Amino acid sequence: MSPASVVTPPHDLELSLSYNDGALFSLSWCVGGSRIVYDTDSTEVAAALLRRRVEMTLDEFTACLIEELPLGPAQVFAIVADLAQCGFFGAGAPHASRHEWIRFGWADALAAHRATASSGPVPLRSGQPRRYRPESDDIISLPKPVPLTAHYGEVRSRRRTHRDFQGSTASLVDVATIAAWALPKEQPLVGYFLFDGLEHESAPSQRFATYAYDPDSHGLTFVSATDEIREWSSLLWGQTFGNGAPVGFVLAVDWRQYMWTYRTPRAYRWVFSDFGSSMHRAITVANALGLNAFQTASIDDSRVCALLKLDPGVVYPGYWANFGRTSAV
Numbered sequence: 001m002s003p004a005s006v007v008t009p010p011h012d013l014e015l016s017l018s019y020n021d022g023a024l025f026s027l028s029w030c031v032g033g034s035r036i037v038y039d040t041d042s043t044e045v046a047a048a049l050l051r052r053r054v055e056m057t058l059d060e061f062t063a064c065l066i067e068e069l070p071l072g073p074a075q076v077f078a079i080v081a082d083l084a085q086c087g088f089f090g091a092g093a094p095h096a097s098r099h100e101w102i103r104f105g106w107a108d109a110l111a112a113h114r115a116t117a118s119s120g121p122v123p124l125r126s127g128q129p130r131r132y133r134p135e136s137d138d139i140i141s142l143p144k145p146v147p148l149t150a151h152y153g154e155v156r157s158r159r160r161t162h163r164d165f166q167g168s169t170a171s172l173v174d175v176a177t178i179a180a181w182a183l184p185k186e187q188p189l190v191g192y193f194l195f196d197g198l199e200h201e202s203a204p205s206q207r208f209a210t211y212a213y214d215p216d217s218h219g220l221t222f223v224s225a226t227d228e229i230r231e232w233s234s235l236l237w238g239q240t241f242g243n244g245a246p247v248g249f250v251l252a253v254d255w256r257q258y259m260w261t262y263r264t265p266r267a268y269r270w271v272f273s274d275f276g277s278s279m280h281r282a283i284t285v286a287n288a289l290g291l292n293a294f295q296t297a298s299i300d301d302s303r304v305c306a307l308l309k310l311d312p313g314v315v316y317p318g319y320w321a322n323f324g325r326t327s328a329v
């Protein structure tokens with residue numbers, strides 16, 4: 001690149017705190033679908049780069065930095081060479097897909113998507129945080145899971161999303177079996193079972209009651225009960241498909257476990273794959289037991305968090321299912 005080349009700084013330059021130990025700020029931008037990160041410890045360098053928005057020659061760009069920064073010319077030349085090497089001047093026009101995301105009002109999601117692009121995991125650290133468990137002495141011991149006798153191929157062939165649960169039933173053995181399969185101890189997920197009229201001696205008198213599954217004791221820890229909820233649809237943005245089902249099931253993520261295990265923001269996306277695989281297990285097991293399932297990720301966050309007494313920045317509920325045994329399976 002010659003000093004007279006016309007250069008355009010990236011149109012989508014963003015500033016964040018650096019994820020890399022030893023660096024203070026990250027400036028990032030996209031080239032095509034890839035995200036490029038330039039780390040600096042200098043507030044002045046970060047600010048000067050963020051100010052550069054217009055086309056100019058490389059010479060003019062360098063002269064601006066020499067004027068603005070409390071650095072000698074040799075240091076500025078080195079910074080400009082670093083920037084050129086990592087593609088600061090070659091980003092080109094915004095990628096067409098960017099406009100689509102913004103046009104549909106997905107600018108927030110685009111920012112999250114971009115912020116987590118091109119980041120790989122770093123090795124495990126010591127000091128795993130304690131797994132999140134709600135505190136309560138009110139615990140229901142679950143019965144032993146029953147062995148699954150149905151043939152996998154047969155279960156798979158009749159699996160369909162179910163949308164009519166009126167008059168359906170379920171037992172604690174069903175819950176115990178689904179929980180034991182879907183939520184093994186080492187999972188960084190927290191599973192909640194919600195009951196619409198649980199028939200059990202220690203069940204609260206209110207209609208809707210929520211419990212967290214504790215894989216260590218294979219028990220349910222009481223979380224909350226309410227008379228204010230009449231139908232599952234009031235937690236699902238009005239979707240009525242699960243109404244009438246005796247059991248709701250919520251998968252939530254324990255963020256600290258993820259943050260500790262994978263020190264990369266990309267792990268944010270892996271949470272959703274884990275939700276999917278764990279729910280797939282839950283649904284398959286439910287089907288094997290003769291229950292039907294309706295699943296949705298369209299959860300009313302604040303209502304479900306209030307019911308489960310969760311701060312979504314600590315434990316976030318992301319995937320929902322209703323289970324019930326109807327006469328025609």
Ligand SMILES: Cc1cc2nc3c(=O)[nH]c(=O)nc-3n(C[C@H](O)[C@H](O)[C@H](O)COP(=O)(O)O)c2cc1C
Nearest residue numbers: 159160161162163239241276294295296297298319
């Ligand atoms: C992640 C996920 C979320 C879903 N969310 C909804 C939903 O919000 N509303 C709905 O009616 N169906 C929802 N479904 C059900 C799908 O629409 C359904 O699975 C699809 O129509 C395929 O039908 P099948 O499951 O009978 O094969 C969801 C399915 C999945 C896997």
